Amino acid sequence: MPALDALLEQKLLLLEHKQQKRTIRSVSRQSHAAIQRGGKGLISFSCNDYLGLSHHPELVAASHNALESYGAGAGASRLITGNCPLYDMLEQQLADYKHTEAACVFGSGYLANMGTIPALVGAGDLIIADKLIHACMIDAAKLSGATLMRFAHNKLEHCQMLLESHRNDYQHCLILTETIFSMDGDCAPLTELAALAERYDATLMTDDAHGLGVLPVSAHPASAIQMGTLSKAAGSYGGYVCGSKILIDYLKTAARSLIYSTALPPAVLAASSKAIELMRSQPELGAKALENARLFTTLLELPEAQSAIVPLILGESEKALAAARLLEEKGYEVVAIRPPTVPENSARLRFTFSAQHQKSDIQALAAIIREYIL
Numbered sequence: 001m002p003a004l005d006a007l008l009e010q011k012l013l014l015l016e017h018k019q020q021k022r023t024i025r026s027v028s029r030q031s032h033a034a035i036q037r038g039g040k041g042l043i044s045f046s047c048n049d050y051l052g053l054s055h056h057p058e059l060v061a062a063s064h065n066a067l068e069s070y071g072a073g074a075g076a077s078r079l080i081t082g083n084c085p086l087y088d089m090l091e092q093q094l095a096d097y098k099h100t101e102a103a104c105v106f107g108s109g110y111l112a113n114m115g116t117i118p119a120l121v122g123a124g125d126l127i128i129a130d131k132l133i134h135a136c137m138i139d140a141a142k143l144s145g146a147t148l149m150r151f152a153h154n155k156l157e158h159c160q161m162l163l164e165s166h167r168n169d170y171q172h173c174l175i176l177t178e179t180i181f182s183m184d185g186d187c188a189p190l191t192e193l194a195a196l197a198e199r200y201d202a203t204l205m206t207d208d209a210h211g212l213g214v215l216p217v218s219a220h221p222a223s224a225i226q227m228g229t230l231s232k233a234a235g236s237y238g239g240y241v242c243g244s245k246i247l248i249d250y251l252k253t254a255a256r257s258l259i260y261s262t263a264l265p266p267a268v269l270a271a272s273s274k275a276i277e278l279m280r281s282q283p284e285l286g287a288k289a290l291e292n293a294r295l296f297t298t299l300l301e302l303p304e305a306q307s308a309i310v311p312l313i314l315g316e317s318e319k320a321l322a323a324a325r326l327l328e329e330k331g332y333e334v335v336a337i338r339p340p341t342v343p344e345n346s347a348r349l350r351f352t353f354s355a356q357h358q359k360s361d362i363q364a365l366a367a368i369i370r371e372y373i374l
């Protein structure tokens with residue numbers, strides 16, 4: 001066996017031993033939160049398609065039309081020849097929806113963070129980030145070369161303490177948080193963080209991956225830099241940053257993940273545009289996803305859901321895995337989230353709710369959890 005394979009085999013065995021080896025399973029998704037896996041039909045409570053838009057007939061039709069008009073692929077980076085006219089329309093829609101001057105669409109949410117953060121800060125600058133922010137913000141912060149400090153999750157006093165002690169030692173300062181935390185489903189105190197940013201001459205950047213389309217949009221955004229994804233509630237694919245015209249002009253000339261990567265396929269842009277249109281015209285979709293999450297937390301006497309994400313923390317990885325297996329046998333797809341994605345001993349089932357779930361499915365799921373898991 002080649003030396004590299006031997007080394008990797010050892011690493012895989014170790015991960016397996018720690019219950020941390022990941023496997024990717026094939027799944028065929030249908031509308032209304034139904035999936036097919038290994039010939040078996042399941043109801044999914046682990047998809048981020050919160051509004052059910054990925055299979056919406058209007059998104060499918062818009063994609064189809066763009067495919068016919070513009071072809072399958074973009075052909076080049078946006079800065080070369082890949083800037084399909086659909087980009088202008090989508091960016092205008094995003095800026096209008098988010099109440100900002102401008103927007104920039106990226107290849108994905110991951111690429112939006114990887115392009116934006118290193119474009120804005122570097123060596124000699126400071127990033128102060130919530131302990132639970134998404135891996136791609138952390139990766140981007142590391143890539144930037146700025147000094148990275150973390151504050152305890154949603155703890156304003158800790159954030160302020162770091163600003164008070166260290167702000168003056170650095171040139172620029174970026175505060176990073178999420179609007180809705182992806183593994184816990186709770187909200188960040190945005191107004192208070194914005195006030196701290198103002199007071200310490202820092203810039204607040206928020207990742208709204210799980211908020212877009214689910215929570216109402218504020219007419220007065222707290223953060224100067226609103227990043228998000230078109231891959232979740234929008235049911236499509238891509239990432240974006242909304243902010244001032246100067247910020248967006250700068251990103252379009254400095255964000256490396258935008259410059260050195262091929263533009264999105266036109267059909268994807270058309271689906272995203274249709275999704276933003278539907279989010280604006282049908283805010284009841286987001287409200288329904290939230291209502292479904294709240295039905296679940298009420299039935300299980302959990303703290304009231306603040307978003308479409310509800311964690312059920314079970315502790316050990318094995319316990320979460322066994323619970324996920326049991327729910328699968330009963331006809332539900334729910335994913336066990338384990339370290340290192342979440343802190344040690346906080347392995348959990350992560351439920352996500354969609355506007356398309358039926359009340360009866362949520363009631364049946366809660367009854368099974370009460371009987372077998374809690």
Ligand SMILES: *Cc1c(COP(=O)(O)O)cnc(C)c1O
Nearest residue numbers: 108109110134182209229231238
């Ligand atoms: C999913 C996610 C991303 C990445 O977005 P993609 O479009 O899937 O690359 C970024 N941040 C958070 C918080 C996410 O949950």
